[in-house]
Amino acid sequence: MAHMPAAERRAELVAAAVRMIAAHGVEGATTRRIAQEANAPLATLHYCFAGKEVLFAAVFEYVSGQYREVLTSNEVDGDLESTARxxxxxxxxWYLANPDFGPAIVELISWAQRQEGKQAEMVYNDAFGTMRSILEDAAKTSGQSINETIIDELTYIVSTLSDGFALNWLVFADRAAAERQIELALGVLDAWMATSLGASRPSKV
Known part of the structure; x- marks a missing residue:
């Protein structure tokens, strides 16, 4: 087996853990399965991570990082409404393109809520913070005067619509229906913004 830098090996093990959690749940994502999925010896996994708890902590950091990357990689050049859309x-x-991520995050959040730590809150707080900052910057850049409560509510609406979509996609896995539901979710967002922001014709993306 070719030598692989430790950081790269850790990243592969974390990504493999996400896939195994999606397929088998948290309890079923054993270290042996994760190592096999990453095509790595079990001893390598234990060398990279002192225990399963340490590995899962890295998984939560990865999940948070993925959300940040998705949010910040979008080209948001416009007013608040078009940025939210x-x-x-x-x-x-992104959920459609990454079918393992939805089931993995549902499993992880459910598991984390039964633990003593705050990993689930960390993921959501980080996502909310990133999204809120993007929306706030869009409003300021476009010269819109929007109070903080409305920004908070808009952040919540976008997050809730994406969570609901992800859960529906997880249950039904119907791509054709999901593509239609993307437009439906955007329509719900438009309706809320038209009422709350006074936008009679939200910008289309």
């Missing part, structure tokens, strides 16, 4: 569309299309 871009963020929501980007999240929903």
């Amino acid at each position: 871009t963020l929501l569309r980007g999240l929903l299309e």
Whole structure:
């Protein structure tokens, strides 16, 4: 087996853990299965991570990082309304393109809520913070005067619509229906923004 830098090996093990959690749940994602999925010796996994708890902590950091990357990689050049639509569309299309991520995050959040730590809150707080910052910057850049409560509510609406879509996609895995539901979710967002932001014709993305 070719030598692989430790950081790269750790990243492969974390990504393999996400896939195994999606396929088998947290309890079923054993270190042996994760190592096999990453095509690595079990001893290598134990060398990279002192225990399963340490590995799962790295998985939560990875999940948070993925959300940040998805949110910040969208081109958001416009007013608050068009930026919110871009963020929501980007999240929903990302779930479609990464079918392992939805089931993995549902499993992880459910598991984390039964633990003493705050990993689930960390993921959501990080996502909310990133999204809120993007929306706030869009409003300021476009010269819109939007109070903080509305920004908070918009952040919540986008997050809730993306969570609901992800859960529906996980249950039904119907791509044709999911593609239609993307437009439906965007329509719900438009309706909320038209009422709450006074936008009679939200910008289309």
